Amino acid sequence: MNYLQMAVPPRSAHLWRYTPWHRIHPTKPEELPQADSVSFEVEGFELSSMTPESDASEIARAFLKEAGGSSSRLAVKGTGETIHIKARASGHVAVGHLELDIKGDVTILLHLSGDAGWCGIHLSGRIHPNSNLGFGFINELDQTTKLLRCDDWLLERDASFDHATLSVGGFNCKSDLRCTLNGTGSSIRQSVTAHGQGARHDDHHIEIHHLHGNTNSNLVTNAACAGSSHFVATGLLTIAEGADGTDAGQVFRNLLLSEKARAEAIPELEVLADDVSAAHGAASAPIDPAQLHYLMSRGLSPEESESMIVNGFLIDAFSNLKDESLIEQMRTRLTVHLECELKR
Amino acid sequence: MSEEMLRVENLHVSVDNTPILKGLNITINRGEIHAIMGRNGAGKSTLANVVMGHPAYEITSGEIYFHGQPLDELAVFERARAGMFLSFQYPAVIPGVQVGTFLKKSVASVRDEPPKGRAFRKELNEAMGKLEMDKSFLSRYVNDGFSGGEKKRLEILQMLLLKPKLALLDETDSGLDIDALRIVSKGINEIAPEAGCLIITHYQRLLDHVKPHYVHALIDGTIVKTGGPELALELEERGYDWLDAAA
Numbered sequence: 001m002n003y004l005q006m007a008v009p010p011r012s013a014h015l016w017r018y019t020p021w022h023r024i025h026p027t028k029p030e031e032l033p034q035a036d037s038v039s040f041e042v043e044g045f046e047l048s049s050m051t052p053e054s055d056a057s058e059i060a061r062a063f064l065k066e067a068g069g070s071s072s073r074l075a076v077k078g079t080g081e082t083i084h085i086k087a088r089a090s091g092h093v094a095v096g097h098l099e100l101d102i103k104g105d106v107t108i109l110l111h112l113s114g115d116a117g118w119c120g121i122h123l124s125g126r127i128h129p130n131s132n133l134g135f136g137f138i139n140e141l142d143q144t145t146k147l148l149r150c151d152d153w154l155l156e157r158d159a160s161f162d163h164a165t166l167s168v169g170g171f172n173c174k175s176d177l178r179c180t181l182n183g184t185g186s187s188i189r190q191s192v193t194a195h196g197q198g199a200r201h202d203d204h205h206i207e208i209h210h211l212h213g214n215t216n217s218n219l220v221t222n223a224a225c226a227g228s229s230h231f232v233a234t235g236l237l238t239i240a241e242g243a244d245g246t247d248a249g250q251v252f253r254n255l256l257l258s259e260k261a262r263a264e265a266i267p268e269l270e271v272l273a274d275d276v277s278a279a280h281g282a283a284s285a286p287i288d289p290a291q292l293h294y295l296m297s298r299g300l301s302p303e304e305s306e307s308m309i310v311n312g313f314l315i316d317a318f319s320n321l322k323d324e325s326l327i328e329q330m331r332t333r334l335t336v337h338l339e340c341e342l343k344r
Numbered sequence: 345m346s347e348e349m350l351r352v353e354n355l356h357v358s359v360d361n362t363p364i365l366k367g368l369n370i371t372i373n374r375g376e377i378h379a380i381m382g383r384n385g386a387g388k389s390t391l392a393n394v395v396m397g398h399p400a401y402e403i404t405s406g407e408i409y410f411h412g413q414p415l416d417e418l419a420v421f422e423r424a425r426a427g428m429f430l431s432f433q434y435p436a437v438i439p440g441v442q443v444g445t446f447l448k449k450s451v452a453s454v455r456d457e458p459p460k461g462r463a464f465r466k467e468l469n470e471a472m473g474k475l476e477m478d479k480s481f482l483s484r485y486v487n488d489g490f491s492g493g494e495k496k497r498l499e500i501l502q503m504l505l506l507k508p509k510l511a512l513l514d515e516t517d518s519g520l521d522i523d524a525l526r527i528v529s530k531g532i533n534e535i536a537p538e539a540g541c542l543i544i545t546h547y548q549r550l551l552d553h554v555k556p557h558y559v560h561a562l563i564d565g566t567i568v569k570t571g572g573p574e575l576a577l578e579l580e581e582r583g584y585d586w587l588d589a590a591a
Binding site for chain 1: 439
């Protein structure tokens with residue numbers, strides 16, 4: 001079935017509860033605009049072209065596949081240095097597909113920027129057996145851009161994946177991030193850090209599927225919401241029948257910095273195995289007055305104290321990662337962002 | 345003539361409309377160490393918090409003066425910048441904020457001139473050396489996952505770096521083992537000659553290491569007896585019941 005034949009998903013679906021399809025579509029759901037290309041640049045590596053493959057039954061992926069845009073593939077076999085991918089979106093509607101094939105130990109940072117009216121990006125990746133990927137996605141799109149992002153990652157036996165997102169760009173963002181642990185001993189540590197300002201709307205749906213036993217997953221989302229911004233995190237953690245020995249945890253934390261800011265955190269679990277450890281938690285609260293008082297008692301002004309707490313709260317989301325290089329670079333980008341915001 | 349650091353006059357304080365301090369008076373001069381002892385709930389921590397400007401406490405009457413100036417118009421951070429320091433009984437955890445970053449920012453806030461890189465590192469290393477703290481402390485998040493003893497050492501490290509004129513130490517000795525108590529006491533003794541110190545404690549053992557000039561017994565929101573170091577020994581031996589009649 002192609003996109004135009006598909007029914008618009010109802011808002012009762014977990015994935016579309018807070019950001020319905022019509023809200024993230026670039027025009028009208030019954031239209032399929034032909035997209036310009038998101039440009040991908042990688043220093044020192046050759047990108048090859050590819051034909052995007054995706055689950056045709058899922059509306060966002062079907063839409064991105066049929067809208068066209070650019071399609072690139074990067075195969076990497078162990079490298080000592082961080083690979084920086086620059087993705088740039090411009091024009092009315094821009095779409096890019098990027099497929100990653102990872103062997104050995106690799107760290108990649110994808111910087112997404114540009115002033116497109118609407119940006120769609122589909123990332124897919126395969127992490128081969130016994131390989132380790134540290135991947136950081138930095139959304140620094142213009143504040144007027146709408147973003148639809150879909151990720152599909154496959155981890156094979158004993159593969160390890162550090163997956164970090166820094167979401168500070170775009171006006172209306174919908175991310176559907178899916179990861180499948182498809183081999184015994186594979187593990188993912190995932191963090192999402194989001195900073196909402198103005199009326200920014202940022203929705204992350206995160207699925208982690210444990211298909212085999214002795215797999216681990218750890219997800220942390222930290223969102224600081226100012227102005228009348230709205231952050232959404234819906235999680236879906238599934239543990240398949242027979243995937244015993246699985247250890248999975250999800251924590252969603254939101255810091256509400258104004259009375260009009262809103263945040264939703266809804267983890268969901270589907271556990272079909274017997275011998276597993278699966279935990280989830282969610283918390284939304286304003287800044288703890290005890291933290292503010294403590295910092296002010298050390299001479300920091302109320303504004304400096306709040307800024308330090310917000311900065312720390314957001315940086316803390318990266319604490320569950322192991323890839324030191326990735327952590328350092330994500331922290332640096334976050335600090336630069338917050339310093340720029342302070343100067344505004 | 346002695347230099348007055350803190351003067352509290354007939355202080356009445358309430359929390360959620362419940363009176364805690366009921367006419368408390370105390371004066372602390374430069375170079376003096378005062379210890380306040382009392383039962384749980386007597387108002388010891390309330391005194392420290394209200395002097396530092398905690399917003400949860402309401403001063404219903406009385407005055408607090410720092411260096412002869414009334415404090416009521418000064419916000420918490422302005423009190424810190426003026427030279428006041430509170431070592432918290434339960435210091436807040438600040439996830440994601442590294443100790444090193446926090447210390448530098450804090451020192452820059454209270455000093456007229458921000459600390460310079462190399463000079464500050466030297467100063468920091470010396471202070472940490474005195475408190476037998478490992479450099480790995482600096483990259484940890486503020487009080488995050490710290491043991492009770494580590495939290496108290498970090499409080500004293502901040503005090504050494506901030507060089508306050510008035511130090512309020514709220515049960516800094518609680519939860520410390522013998523070695524940690526000795527180390528923390530060393531830090532207090534270092535700043536004491538140049539500052540006024542108010543030590544809130546339940547136990548005599550801290551006062552074996554830090555010799556107070558005055559010991560005050562606080563009963564039901566009022567200081568009912570003041571003496572020298574011998575009063576602490578007497579309180580430890582006899583408890584507080586014998587002072588109830590004076591309250």
